[in-house]
Amino acid sequence: MGCIHVLLFVAIFHIAVPVFAWKQYRIRRSIDLSASNPLIPDAKLPSDLVPVNYTLRIKLNAEQLSFSGAVNITMACTKRTNQINLHAHNNLQIDEVNLDVIQHLDDGETSLVKIRRVDRVPKKPLLVVYLQDDLTANGLYEARIHFKGMIWENTEGLFQGKYKQVNSDDMQQDRSYFATYFRPHHARRVFPCFDEPAYKVPFLVTIIRPKGYHTLFNTEAETTATVDDRYELDSFKITPPISTFALGFVVSELTLIQYDSDHTNVNPTVRIWAREEFHESLKDAETKIRSILAHLTNVWNVSYPLDKLDVVALPNFASVKPADNWGLVAFKENELLQGYYGITQELVYQWLGSWITPHWWSDAHVNKAVAGFLSASTAIELDNGAEFEGKWPMTILYSIYYEFSKRYPHSRITAMKQETTCSKTELVLRMLNYTLGEKTFRNGLREFIKHRKYKTFASNDIWEALTKQAHLDNRLCESATVNEIAGSWISKDRIPVVKVVRNYDKRTANVTQRLYLRERPHDVPEQDKMLWWIPLIVVSQDNLNFTNTSATKWMKNVREVTLEDLPNSNSLIIVNPEEIGPFPVNYDERNWNLLANYLLTSEGRTKVPVYTRAKLLHDAWNLAYAGDLSFATAFNMTLFMQHERNHLVWNPIFTLIDHIGRHIDMSKVHKKFEIYVRTLLTPLYEELVSHQQEKEAKWKINLRSLAKSFLCKAGYKPCIEEAQAVYKTWMNSSEPDLGNPVANQYICPVFKWGMMEEWEFGLQRVINFPESRLQSERTYLLKTLAGCPIQTSKINRLLNITVLEDNSNFTDNDISLIFKMLSGGSNGYMALFQFLKQNWEAIKLRFKGQEALWDNLINSATGLFTTQEGYDMVSQLYVQRQGEFGTAEHIIEKSLKNIKEETKWSDENLPVIEEWLDNFLKQYKPSNEKFIE
CATH class of the missing domain: 2.60.40.1730 (tricorn interacting facor f3 domain)
Incomplete structure (x- = not known):
């Protein structure tokens, strides 16, 4: 010793x-x-x-x-x-x-x-x-x-x-x-x-x-x-x-993997450790890691700071994130089998995080954002974007738009706030990379890291280095700083919307910014005081150059500016192409119509890039949903989708169909909307099926699956018949409780469009579910039993057995889950409301002393109505049962307030939507032969 x-x-x-x-x-x-x-x-x-x-x-x-x-x-x-x-x-x-x-x-x-x-x-x-x-x-x-x-x-x-x-x-x-x-x-x-x-x-x-x-x-x-x-x-x-x-x-x-290539004299020494059985699976790992290190060395213009890097594949490693120690990174085994992005993110930290280090935790989020941006750009360069299938940064961008446009972002959930703030910072870095220029941006990062060997930094140090480089390269005026630009975005849990109103005679446009709010009512405190530094990149029809990403003009923390020297009145303009900045853009009606008509031409769909086509579609529908744009204009922007086959442009459509569909599904307009969706999706799906191949790109498989899922919901007969045929094999099984041979994709169509007998069979499988099987399978089955049916008889059967009969096979968590699933559509929450109204006394007795279940029921049964009819129903119940709601008194009061707000939306928008749909259906005369009515 x-x-x-x-x-x-x-x-x-x-x-x-x-x-x-x-x-x-x-x-x-x-x-x-x-x-x-x-x-x-x-x-x-x-x-x-x-x-x-x-x-x-x-x-x-x-x-x-x-x-x-x-x-x-x-x-x-x-x-x-x-x-x-x-x-x-x-x-x-x-x-x-x-x-x-x-x-x-x-x-x-x-x-x-x-x-x-x-x-x-x-x-x-x-x-x-x-x-x-x-x-x-x-x-x-x-x-x-x-x-x-x-x-x-x-x-x-x-x-x-x-x-x-x-x-x-x-x-x-x-x-x-x-x-x-x-x-x-x-x-x-x-x-x-x-x-x-x-x-x-x-x-x-x-x-x-x-x-x-x-x-x-x-x-x-x-x-x-x-x-x-x-x-x-x-x-x-x-x-x-x-x-x-x-x-x-x-x-x-764990043992060292021996590779055929000789890198004994190459600095740094890279060693990969794993259990013996996993060595073969990691045969390409060393090459991948060395290519990432070489790329990052070029990015920073600084060699890897240590003389060795040990990479460990830890079996059954339960951590959400790898353990990125300096010179020693431990991954889950499957993380080393995936693409470049996840590995790159940990290797970036070897420079930015370990070699130079955030001074305090607030700066660590900027550190993470830089790592995320560099990891994405590295992955895209090393595998030509195959890992992301082109979805970066749209996936995080759209979720940011959605979250920050709520009245209460993050729902006060701290962990969510951390992630969205970091994601937004990553998008700001992407914006700066475009507007300052890739060369200036990279040289700024190099200068930032150059003099900080073994030191710490604050996020301001990054912005200052970028400012100095931008001034040196004449990419930013001397009066502006990147610190101001970045600060205006990072310091607020919000994003702006920019509105462009053209003066076609003067060839100018008035551009204004304000807080973007999608969720109603738009009553966020101090919203008039919020301003951002916003780069206005403008592309016009007479010069469709999407490679020039320099800002035509900056909105320097001001409410409005004027754009000049715009094209003539017959030419469209696009502001913020390719989602260079993380903000939606609204236009005057004429420019929107110019855009819609241009995208209907093959020239337009060819010359306007994918991200910009997706942006125009996404902005139009979300602005209409927020009440900032006519739905007629938004629907016009979807007409080109009949010819669109790129999955990136289609991805936002599915979300928007779901949002609008849920909002209007209690109205008479919903049936017409469903026919419109069928008309849009059927050609896409049938073309994808007819060209299906054994080995095809993942995006194509996903797009076909999404289209099929939405068509199934709309009653597409080939889908329903396929689902019922597969489901029948389970029903004919001699021991159906031993396992479920039916893929999840088939269950909801059967429960929605199938017979009561098929739905009842599913209910019995939940009741008789063996403890030896995975409970997640039972949970999924219960979710679909409650959330998929459109027939009141099925919903009432489920509510009777779980609530009134107090069946011992169903826990309180099961009942809460049923209420949640029923709130997903008007058939569900309408049936739940009527069930509550008709069985009030029995339910009150059943839930006595169970405030959580009672509150959950009142919220699910009353909170989702969107029309005057729904408001009248809930209001009548509130008056009839005044003083009997107990702990849920505030819940139904909140429901009435929300329904009133949503009713205004419906009164304003449903007539516009219906008129547009009527005109569309007259023109396209869709066939309903393939659909269940």
Whole structure:
């Protein structure tokens, strides 16, 4: 054990440490205030002591799933203090008796510092050491602490993973590995430390592990020594300055994959580790990782910062995200089998995150956004966009539009807010890449990273570097800064809508911006005060150049500007083509009609790129839904879809059909809308079926599946007959409860359009569902039993058996799920409302003392009506049962308020929709032979 003692108490203050490691520590603010992570305590440690380096020893006890160790923390005192504050999780045991603090004197000697007491702060992960006398400013001190802790199964701190390994006798054996996951603030679960990203210092680490295992760490192993007949000790090279969250190790029996290519002399050394059976699956992994590293080296114009990279495929790794330690990245096995994007994101962090590090968690979100943007662009370049099938960034863009146009974005869900804020920042980076120019943008990032080796940064540093480069390249006027531009987007949980109203005689346009609200009522406080820096990129019909992405004019935090020198009155214009900026655009009616007519021509569909065609369609329908555009104009924009076959343009159509369909499905207009949908989708689907091939692109399979799903909902006979034929095999099974041989895609069409006998068979399968089968299968079956039928008889049967008969086969969670599914369409919530009205007393008695179920029922039965008829029904019930709603009183009052608002929408829009549909159906005369009426 002597070698351990020497390593542990090495004179660590002699380790070479850059002086900036503690002298440059300072409090910094970022514009990214709204993106700070509320899940991480904002209380920082006092800055009167800062770490200089660590010597850390950890011993694993695999049998007892525990660990023990010791840490020596050398600290510089920046101002007089009589206490040492460290992060230490409440589950971490500290040996307070053997805790020492020493002072390193100028002559190389040491002096023991007297300790008054040691405290653990209740409900906070803090360890406080109170001293008899003050520590002196500019002094160097060392805390020597022994600790113990548990190894957990959840991936926080130090955890255990389990898997099966096939041995030489083809028998499966249980195997374990032990790994760390310290991001963002879980190092404190394993050892006392300054667990904040800004503290970047070297670590000298030794790990004592069971024999038969090996250890991977941030740096290479220097020596391995035998401790006893059960344990070995690995000593590692000292790390560069590193944050605690980037520290990590994996102790396992996983083996190194040997590749045919010889990269022994290529820097960095890349090694990939996995269980033996998985080696063959990762035969292409090294090539993929090296191509990503080469690309990122070119992006940053800086070589990979370390001399090695270990990549580990962890079996049964339960974490949502990989463990991206510096020089050591642990993935789920299947993540290494996927495309470039996920792997690239973790490798970007080797530069931006580990080598240079966000100063505080608010800056980490900008860090993540840069990583996301670079990962997407890298993946697109390395595989020609095959991984995304062209969907980036539209998938996140449309979800951002939807979320930020609500009255209450994120529904006050913190985790959702973090993700959407990060996604929006990624879209802002994409906008800057276009408007500043790719060369300027990349050179700005290179300048940003160039002088920050081993340092920290605030998000403002990125914006400042981009500003300097943009000014140098004359891509941005001297009075403007990227900080202002980015700040106007990041600091608000909102996005703008831009309206362009042309003056055709003067060849100008008045452009205004305001808050984009899709959800009614539009009564968000202080919306008139919200302004953005918005780039106006304009393409006109006389020069359809979609490669020029420079802004014609910027809206510099102003309400309105004027565009000049526009084309003549017969030529269209497009503002914000290719979704360069994350904002929708509205036009005057004439320009919308010019766009609609142009897209009906083959020239228009050829010359207007895919993203722009999708944008025009998406903007028109969402603006109409929000009440900012006539539905007649929005429907006109869909006419070209009869000739459109690109999946990216079709994708938003399905969402919009669903939204509009749900909103109007209680009205008489709905049937006409359904015929319109059939007319739009049938040619697309039948063409995709007729050209179906054995091996075809994934997007084509998905597009055919979506079209089929929507046609099935609309009563497409070939689909219904196919579903019933497959379903019949289950009904004819001698033991139907042993398993479901029917694919999920067939069940809903049968329950919606099929016979009562078929639906009843499904109900019995739920009632008799064996405990041995996956409960998720039962849940899906129950969802479709409730959510798919349009016949009141089926819905009443389900409600009677679950609510009135109180069938023991159905739990309260089942009943809540049924209510939720019934609220998805007018057939469901209308039947639920009538059921409530007719069985009021019995239901009240049934749910006595079950406020959650009662509230859920009232919300689902009354909250979704959208017409005056629905308002009258709910209002009548409210008056009849005044004072009997109990805990749901506020719910029905809210329902009435919402229905009133939706009724206004229906009164304004349904006549317009109906008139347009009537004209459309007269012109196209669709056949209904293939559909169930």
